[in-house]
Amino acid sequence: MRTRFGRRKRNSNTKPTRQHPSPIEDGPGAPASDEAPPVPAAHPGVPAVVHVALAGNPNAGKTSIFNNLTGGRQRVANYPGVTVETKEGLRRHGGVTYRIVDLPGAYSLTANSPEELIAREYILRERPDVVVQVVDASNLERGLYMTIQFLELGVRLVLALNMIDEARARGLRIDTALLGERLGAEVVETVGNRGIGTDALLAAIERARTRPPRPPEGRYPAELAALAAEVRRQVEALGAAKYPAHWAAIKFLEGDREVRQWLAAAADGRATQFESATRRADQLARRTGESIEAQLAEARYGAVAGIYHEAVRRDLSPRRRMEISERIDAIVLNRYAGFPIFLLIMFALFQFTFTLGEPLMNGIEAAFGWLAGAIAAHLAPGPLRSLLLDGIIGGVGGVLVFVPNIVLLFVAIGLLEKSGYMARAAFIMDRIMHRIGLHGRSFIPMITGFGCSVPAIMATRTLEHERDRLATMMVVPLMSCSARLPIYTLLIPAFFPLRWRGFMFFLIYAIGVVLAIVMVKVLRVTVLAGESTPFVMELPPYRWPTARSVVADGWEKSVLYLRKAGTIVLAISILLWTATSYPVPTRHAVDASRLTASLSPAELARARAAEDIAYSLAGRTGRAMAVVFQPLGFDWKVCTALIGALGAKEVFVAQLGIVNSVGEDAPSVSDLHGVLAHDYTPLQGFCIMLFCLVAAPCMATVAATRRESNGWKWALLQFGGLTALAYVVTLAVFQLGMWWGIGV
Amino acid sequence: MPTSQKTIRRNTRTLAQLPPGQRGIVRRVTGGGSIHRRILDMGISKGTLIEAVCEAPLGDPIKIKVRGYALSLRKAEAALIELDETE
Ligand SMILES: Nc1nc2c(ncn2[C@@H]2O[C@H](COP(=O)(O)OP(=O)(O)OP(=O)(O)O)[C@@H](O)[C@H]2O)c(=O)[nH]1
Numbered sequence: 001m002r003t004r005f006g007r008r009k010r011n012s013n014t015k016p017t018r019q020h021p022s023p024i025e026d027g028p029g030a031p032a033s034d035e036a037p038p039v040p041a042a043h044p045g046v047p048a049v050v051h052v053a054l055a056g057n058p059n060a061g062k063t064s065i066f067n068n069l070t071g072g073r074q075r076v077a078n079y080p081g082v083t084v085e086t087k088e089g090l091r092r093h094g095g096v097t098y099r100i101v102d103l104p105g106a107y108s109l110t111a112n113s114p115e116e117l118i119a120r121e122y123i124l125r126e127r128p129d130v131v132v133q134v135v136d137a138s139n140l141e142r143g144l145y146m147t148i149q150f151l152e153l154g155v156r157l158v159l160a161l162n163m164i165d166e167a168r169a170r171g172l173r174i175d176t177a178l179l180g181e182r183l184g185a186e187v188v189e190t191v192g193n194r195g196i197g198t199d200a201l202l203a204a205i206e207r208a209r210t211r212p213p214r215p216p217e218g219r220y221p222a223e224l225a226a227l228a229a230e231v232r233r234q235v236e237a238l239g240a241a242k243y244p245a246h247w248a249a250i251k252f253l254e255g256d257r258e259v260r261q262w263l264a265a266a267a268d269g270r271a272t273q274f275e276s277a278t279r280r281a282d283q284l285a286r287r288t289g290e291s292i293e294a295q296l297a298e299a300r301y302g303a304v305a306g307i308y309h310e311a312v313r314r315d316l317s318p319r320r321r322m323e324i325s326e327r328i329d330a331i332v333l334n335r336y337a338g339f340p341i342f343l344l345i346m347f348a349l350f351q352f353t354f355t356l357g358e359p360l361m362n363g364i365e366a367a368f369g370w371l372a373g374a375i376a377a378h379l380a381p382g383p384l385r386s387l388l389l390d391g392i393i394g395g396v397g398g399v400l401v402f403v404p405n406i407v408l409l410f411v412a413i414g415l416l417e418k419s420g421y422m423a424r425a426a427f428i429m430d431r432i433m434h435r436i437g438l439h440g441r442s443f444i445p446m447i448t449g450f451g452c453s454v455p456a457i458m459a460t461r462t463l464e465h466e467r468d469r470l471a472t473m474m475v476v477p478l479m480s481c482s483a484r485l486p487i488y489t490l491l492i493p494a495f496f497p498l499r500w501r502g503f504m505f506f507l508i509y510a511i512g513v514v515l516a517i518v519m520v521k522v523l524r525v526t527v528l529a530g531e532s533t534p535f536v537m538e539l540p541p542y543r544w545p546t547a548r549s550v551v552a553d554g555w556e557k558s559v560l561y562l563r564k565a566g567t568i569v570l571a572i573s574i575l576l577w578t579a580t581s582y583p584v585p586t587r588h589a590v591d592a593s594r595l596t597a598s599l600s601p602a603e604l605a606r607a608r609a610a611e612d613i614a615y616s617l618a619g620r621t622g623r624a625m626a627v628v629f630q631p632l633g634f635d636w637k638v639c640t641a642l643i644g645a646l647g648a649k650e651v652f653v654a655q656l657g658i659v660n661s662v663g664e665d666a667p668s669v670s671d672l673h674g675v676l677a678h679d680y681t682p683l684q685g686f687c688i689m690l691f692c693l694v695a696a697p698c699m700a701t702v703a704a705t706r707r708e709s710n711g712w713k714w715a716l717l718q719f720g721g722l723t724a725l726a727y728v729v730t731l732a733v734f735q736l737g738m739w740w741g742i743g744v
Numbered sequence: 745m746p747t748s749q750k751t752i753r754r755n756t757r758t759l760a761q762l763p764p765g766q767r768g769i770v771r772r773v774t775g776g777g778s779i780h781r782r783i784l785d786m787g788i789s790k791g792t793l794i795e796a797v798c799e800a801p802l803g804d805p806i807k808i809k810v811r812g813y814a815l816s817l818r819k820a821e822a823a824l825i826e827l828d829e830t831e
């Protein structure tokens with residue numbers, strides 16, 4: 001646990017992902033450059049690059065403001081815990097370059113979850129010049145609780161009162177000047193989702209840079225204050241300067257594990273009074289019947305209440321937004337209707353994707369058909385034509401057809417995330433998730449996993465406990481990701497009549513979910529056994545997703561997908577096409593046989609092509625694999641496609657197209673349907689889907705799991721475990737199906 | 745501010761027992777470790793006014809309102825929050 005955190009820190013803190021290569025310019029014509037340039041400083045002796053960290057409560061709008069400042073496009077959504085790693089961008093303003101870092105949200109500087117630890121460690125270690133605390137102004141008290149902690153830490157602070165629009169709508173009037181004066185910090189109002197207040201924020205950062213920080217006004221109970229002062233003296237006596245002594249003393253009394261370990265290490269065997277201080281703290285807690293943490297929290301909230309009541313007025317006029325959210329919740333979380341509504345929304349998610357995707361998909365398919373026709377008409381038969389038609393159009397084209405579906409699925413998931421329903425889904429599902437040994441929050445990565453496993457695995461960072469994280473991470477690939485959609489979209493219509501199709505889609509997704517539940521249960525009684533972990537989660541108010549963010553999201557996903565199709569899928573398609581086309585046999589058995597006379601020229605050509613493929617590298621590999629996969633009902637053609645699926649799931653479809661078309665002209669998806677329906681039974685078709693659903697997560701997923709679990713162990717267990725599971729389950733289904741004669 | 749042990753034992757009611765729609769004032773937060781801290785960080789400390797809003801459809805986590813925002817937590821966690829009654 002400790003080493004994992006330790007390593008994580010190095011991974012994500014010292015090298016935050018540079019997300020925006022060049023700073024946005026204010027003035028026209030100023031050169032943008034990649035390196036931090038020697039900027040003429042506004043004042044002599046002031047650093048040319050100002051390091052600014054955006055911190056604050058989860059869901060307060062940090063990333064929205066980060067995007068406004070840097071022109072970045074980091075993910076924004078309406079639930080706590082969206083950002084899980086530090087992101088960095090540049091902004092140039094008034095001759096100064098600002099290096100701006102977006103941090104994961106935290107409720108306090110006591111680190112409870114990995115992503116909270118990242119935020120705190122960043123501020124403690126990297127010592128940004130200015131910390132901008134983004135506060136949800138409609139939730140000011142809890143925000144100020146953290147402000148007090150920042151002041152305890154002695155950072156140069158700017159308070160961005162974000163969501164000021166919502167605060168006003170709820171009738172809160174905040175006297176920012178007074179607030180700033182009381183806190184000894186710069187205070188500005190912002191509306192992150194509409195880009196309001198960005199310049200004022202930059203100006204405030206500039207002022208804060210030269211303003212000495214002031215300790216908070218909060219008063220601790222006398223005994224506690226005396227104790228803190230004493231610990232502080234001891235910390236100072238150690239002469240170690242990793243953390244500010246005043247802050248370290250308070251954290252020591254709070255029982256902060258990191259700080260205590262650090263102090264023990266700094267003491268390095270020298271005699272200290274820390275033990276006696278601990279004893280006295282324990283006595284104090286026992287005598288008052290309240291933990292030290294509770295007393296400190298109370299003191300901070302006391303200070304907050306004082307400032308809050310001075311600086312905030314509440315009009316008794318409408319508290320509209322909260323009321324709207326309350327009213328929606330009254331329906332959506334209703335005892336009887338809540339669960340059916342939840343199922344309906346999940347169903348609508350997929351329905352939306354497919355109904356809207358269908359016509360677009362047909363359009364793209366027609367376009368590729370036309371392109372293939374044009375190429376066929378202009379090129380003489382030969383390797384180049386075959387490469388273009390079978391390898392590239394058959395492969396990449398076969399994958400591109402699914403762009404609309406995939407983008408729509410991401411947009412639909414995005415709508416759930418941006419509206420605020422995702423947090424409700426976690427709330428509703430917690431009971432079930434808890435029963436199987438997970439956490440309601442695990443549900444969010446799982447839904448994300450229907451889009452793509454990689455961000456879903458990253459999203460597990462919001463889970464506070466290692467065991468929950470790992471268990472969730474391991475089963476995320478069972479949530480059928482969008483890359484597997486093409487496989488189902490190809491196979492289901494080939495084998496099942498129209499009225500069965502919707503059900504088959506549902507069945508495949510449901511099997512993934514059920515297997516995930518079973519696997520979690522298995523993990524939780526074996527390698528990941530342990531107590532269940534608490535569930536405490538904020539339910540943010542519902543918010544309208546802005547049209548701009550939804551469109552931007554869809555656009556970005558399309559670009560990503562096209563890039564994937566143009567790189568990985570293209571490369572693997574060409575590789576597989578080569579492996580499927582070479583080596584070429586010198587003679588064909590069919591020519592030597594007596595059959596030649598009885599076959600039509602077309603049949604003869606097809607027989608030759610089949611021999612060519614069987615003779616090729618891919619054909620031979622497929623045959624070798626088929627020995628193992630025979631009991632699952634897979635022939636060697638399916639096996640070659642499985643190889644391709646390892647790189648990216650979509651390639652499965654591409655390769656099925658290739659093996660079934662080499663020697664003929666480019667097949668369209670509907671032609672392929674015919675070929676498949678002819679060659680395989682519905683039972684085989686179903687088994688292929690089942691295997692693709694469960695087996696071998698793609699390389700990117702394996703890499704993500706390795707990175708997030710900090711080692712190969714879990715990644716390999718995931719890969720091997722899921723593949724073995726796929727084999728066993730598919731074997732059982734195929735053999736039972738054969739036995740009962742279902743779908744044969 | 746020493747709280748007498750006797751008062752705590754007498755008619756202790758926790759947030760888990762607070763019926764939806766009713767309010768209570770936090771007397772103290774029990775339990776230890778990170779869950780204790782997390783509850784405090786979420787703004788629940790001595791003297792805080794809490795309103796129970798509803799239960800999840802399946803009965804377990806509950807939704808509450810505290811310091812003007814909505815929070816959800818399981819009954820097991822809510823049982824760590826002792827209340828004084830209001831009204
Ligand atoms: N009404 C309103 N909504 C806002 C404002 N700023 C941000 N939002 C919305 O609030 C939600 C949270 O915004 P994010 O920027 O993702 O918040 P964050 O602080 O980065 O959240 P985490 O990464 O989860 O810690 C999104 O739905 C935003 O669109 C604002 O000023 N007013």
Ligand SMILES: [Mg+2]
Nearest residue numbers: 062063082083
């Ligand atoms: Mg964020």
